Amino acid sequence: MKFQFDSVQQMLEMAGHGQYVWTAVLVTLLMMAWLLVRPLQVHRAHLKTIAQQLRREQRRRITQEDNQ
């Protein structure tokens, strides 16, 4: 098995096909990364919202008890 290109320049150009190959690679990797990052963001946001909601309810309960 041998590396097919002699230099970075050659690998980027890929004998005229570089623009196609690297466009495909870049777009694919970016969109795949989005598929992993997005659910993690949503996951964290859900946890935060749920915690805030619980605290708000807790506070309301405490003030109600104080008023009584």
Next chain:
Amino acid sequence: MASNRDWTWFYRLGSPRWFYETTGRWLPWLWALTLVLLVAGLVWGLGYAPQDAKQGNSFRIIYLHVPVSFLALAGYYLMAIAGAIGLIWKMKLSYMVMKSAAPIGAVLTFLALFTGAVWGKPTWGTYWVWDARITSMLILLFLYLGVLALQYAFHSQEAGNKASAILALVGTVNIPIIYKSVDWWYTLHQPATIKLTSAPSMHIDMFQPLLVMIVALYSFYALALILFIRAEILQRERKAAWVCDLALRADQGSAGEDKE
């Protein structure tokens, strides 16, 4: 008595909490496996695989195009089966699987079309043709988007789930059409390079990295699906005690970090 016990695994599988906790233990391994396979497959395919005699270097796009197309199709089966299980057994978790599979499938189908177009330009001289394979893949993209849209089209989650599942099931008609399109209508897209029943029609040095990339995409798909499902579980089970516990603990953890 015994028969009751035999089915417990089935119900446990349908428990969102069980799924959430089990996959939480798998995640680090799945991340590592996915990243290692992706890097190995890409370096091998882009750098070490020999050039194609006819297509030159543009053929290297195969290392993205074929794996994402594979998973775009396999993901549709998974989504439709999850929808069917939801309809038949009313299992909560299976609807979450169905909903989570839709955005992943849509992105992968888009990528199959996109990498195909970019490959088509230097090979066929055009980005797009209304070839049978390409058109049926475009329909697949609309099916994924349709399932996703139906989830948000109803006020009740229940109705959205049922509508999505029915669309997903009806859409499976398209899958054999996609597979067979290259044989039935010999338009422009070439027939399959890999078949389970015969030797691959490509040189072994080109084939090995492709195999690595296919396995990498399966691993990636499992990872992405699990991440989407876990987020969905938190959303739908937000009233459950264990989710509240989890949220409070995570909240305290991040508050502690802020102070330090």
